[in-house]
Amino acid sequence: MWLFALPALLINICIILVPAVLTFTAAFFMWDGVGKPAWAGLANFQNMAADPVFWSALTNNFIWTAIFLTVPVCIALVMAAALLMAPNARIVVQSIIFLPRIIAVAVTGRIFQGMIFSPATGIVAWLNERGFSISDPLADPDRSLYAVAAVDIWHWWGFLAVVFLSAMRQISVDQIEAARLDGAGFLALFRYVLIPGIRPTLILMLILTVIWSFQVFEFIFIVTRGGPAYGSEVLATFAYRHAFFEGDVGQAAAAACVMSLFGLCATAVYLWLQITDDAQST
Template identity: 30%
Template sequence: MTSLTAPNTAAPPEEQVTPGRTRSTLARRLIPYGYLSPTVLLVVVLMVVPIVMVISYSFRDNVIVQENSVFAGFANYTKVLTDPDFLAALKNTAVFISVSTVAHLVLGLAFAMMLNTQLLSGVTKAIFRIVYILPWLFTIAVIAVIWRLLLDPSGVVNYVLRTLGVVQEGVNWLGDPDKALWAVTFVNIWSGYPFFMISLLAGLQGIPNDLYEAAAVDGTNWFQRFLHVTLPQLRPVIVSMAVLDLIWTSQQFALIWMTTGGGPLNATEMLSTYTYKQAFSEYEFATASAAAVIVLLLTMVLAFFYVRQQRER
């Protein structure tokens, strides 16, 4: 007689978690934070702490130069926003960054389209790429020295203009209040357009040829293809580069300081040079801190639009 036995349905014994295993699991979870900790520490020490200190300085008076500073509230901000030199620097910065960004975009797109065309041979494109990328290879210090020599009243630029009969005598491009701002803007355009050119060239090479072929079948000319195919495809790159260029150009200091120093007569005074002079020429560190916070807020507005555009993209 066969005996039937019920299957064993008892639950398996629970696995015991030993303290050693708990510590091992916790260690594995903390490993990523260990890798990030040096970077986080550097960011806190080199960025967060200085920003907090500058913000605190902007609400106090007689900071750094005196041991016991006093709370001044928004007095430093009022002083900065009503300072004619600050308003002149704000105006010059707006002109400087807007003209530079538009010129960077136009020149970069024009040169990128020329390097992307099928009308030129590979050797010709390689030569043009080397020539057009040269301004990007120099540091700001070298660029400032070169253009100070070129724009000198007895420099090469004036020599060429006199030879062509454009001017009768040497023009002091960096010393004339009516011409200095446009001169440094031109130098900034010359030194910055290669970055736009390379980025837009990469964008052009990523546009499928099928779109151009379909547009050609529809009977469009080259301008219509540029307007309805090229520009829409390049729009994400153009917007990203424009916002980044606005941020970078607004923080330009070395070029201005090494060419004109903000002069003559504050004709090329920028927010960066104004802040530097307040701190290290007049030793008004509280006013300089307030100006730096204002510049930070303006830059954060541009950064907000950049991040927003990247998310939409």
């Protein structure tokens, strides 16, 4: 069995474990990225803890996680259930809602930045010309995180809906028919048949959402670069800024360790749930 797993194991060791260990090690050194690293002990973690920007970035990661555990998941679940009930519309609607997922992140970011939110060239400008007083949410430190989240939700929820629909289609048709014969409406069917029927997929997507939410980078970097005034800064942009603009790779590695910690916690929860499920089913 070990021989069978060896190729995958070797690749994982080389491209995941080794860089991970090096990043973890770098968190304990002062290093500008080109010179000789110097041992720093816990100084990078102490400096990070003393930096208010780190705490606001961490808070933003939690807000982002909360948003993505609810808004796109709810939209996707409702859409998936609706599509399950309306098989004729499935192909067309699935293609449309999946489309944002295949558009490059950079393109999506620029579309929202320049063609929607921009007060010079976007829909916001068009509305302002017609008497609506709307400001660019990306320019407001208290709203920029939510504005970028809206962009990412637009890009993400269709994919989730397709995943949930695939899972729902595995539910026995007999079970759904039986529920209907018993008089279950859409909400009752949704609550008592569909959601329990896709529970493993739902939990997996929720866990992955937590992991991805602590790694979020592209949309924020492209659309706001963490600003204005750190309003949309998250741990990944915090780490990137330290590594590549401030020449402080050790501090960036420390931030990366915190990001990984949350990912590890989410993975541990997933494994625990799997073990619990296995125990219950045997």
